[in-house]
Structures are given as C-alpha cells and as structure tokens.
Amino acid sequence: MHTHKHTCAHAYTYMRTHTSAYTHKHTRAHMHTHAHAYTHIHAHTQAHMRTRIHIHAHAHKRIYMHARTRTHIHARTHTYTHAHMHTHMHRHTRMHTQTGVTDRAEPQVHKVDLNLNLHMHANAPRTTVVRVLCDIITQCQLQSHSQAHQSCS
Known part of the structure; x- marks a missing residue:
C-alpha cells in the first residue's frame, strides 16, 4: 500500500523600486511575480531536483516562465x-528637460538564471515549499533591483 502527500503552495510578491540619478532621470520599475508550485511525492521517496529558471521581462509585456526541472x-x-x-x-x-517633460517606456530586458539544488523528502512540510519559493522570488528581486540601479548609472 502506497501513501502519498499532496502539497500545494502559492506565493505572491510585489516589488516596487525607485531609482534616481543626478541627471534628473527617474526610473521606476514595477515587477509583479506570481509563483505556483505543485508537488506530489510518494512516501518514502527522496527526490533530487535541479531546476533552472529563465525569466525574461520586457516592458509592457506579460511574460510566462516555465521552470525546467x-x-x-x-x-x-x-x-x-x-x-x-x-x-x-x-x-x-x-x-526632465528645459523644454518640458517627455515620457517614454524603455524596453529593458531582464534575464535571471537560477540554478537550484533541491533536496526534498517525501514528508517535507508545507512551509518548506513556501520557503523555497520565497527564496526564488527574493533572488529574482535582488537581481532585477541591481540591474535597475545599473541602468541609471
């Protein structure tokens, strides 16, 4: 007789960054990330998962990203x-110029590559899955935030 554990976790995050340079150039980056993980592991099974995640974010476009595991x-x-x-x-x-204010959208592309080594056991608690998702989102935010600052320099 085989038993199984069903774990479903949702993680939502919203990041708003504001950077400014001495040239009166103000850049605002808004990133909304939705992560969903579905894990179905049979009991007494140890899985070693290596996931590579590619995120491509383009201005005014919604990007769908699938993680290859x-x-x-x-x-x-x-x-x-x-x-x-x-x-x-x-x-x-x-x-901001002397003749007026002009608004334009910059087609900035952000690419984040993450290599994760996950060692999840069959009896992994729900908080473990949520924590892994939060770690993924945090790394995405840090790299995107760093690139946003670099674009203003």
Whole structure:
C-alpha cells in the first residue's frame, strides 16, 4: 500500500523600486511575480531536483516562465513536480528637460538564471515549499533591483 502527500503552495510578491540619478532621470520599475508550485511525492521517496529558471521581462509585456526541472529518484516510487511562474515587468522613465517633460517606456530586458539544488523528502512540510519559493522570488528581486540601479548609472 502506497501513501502519498499532496502539497500545494502559492506565493505572491510585489516589488516596487525607485531609482534616481543626478541627471534628473527617474526610473521606476514595477515587477509583479506570481509563483505556483505543485508537488506530489510518494512516501518514502527522496527526490533530487535541479531546476533552472529563465525569466525574461520586457516592458509592457506579460511574460510566462516555465521552470525546467531535472529530477533524479532514488527510490522505487515516482515523483511528480510542476512549477509555474509568470512575471510582469513595467519600466517607465521620465526625462526632465528645459523644454518640458517627455515620457517614454524603455524596453529593458531582464534575464535571471537560477540554478537550484533541491533536496526534498517525501514528508517535507508545507512551509518548506513556501520557503523555497520565497527564496526564488527574493533572488529574482535582488537581481532585477541591481540591474535597475545599473541602468541609471
């Protein structure tokens, strides 16, 4: 008789950054990230998952990102893992000039590559899945925030 554990986690995050330079150039970056993970692991199964995540965020476009996961099973049962995330990035730049104010959207592209080594056991609690998702989103935010500052320099 096989038992299984069903874990479903949702993580929402909203990041707003504001950067300014001495050239009176103000750049606002708005990124909305939605992460959904569905994990179905049979009991007494240890899975070693390596996930590479690619995020492409373009101005005024909604980006759907799928995580490719390589799973190595060291048991007789199987593991099903699905991860889905989409990112919405909006960048708006306002240029202050002597003749007036002009608004234009910058088609900035942000690419984030993450290599994760996850070792999740069958009896992993729900908080573990949520924590992993939060770590992923945090790294995405840090890299996007860093690139936003670099674009103003």
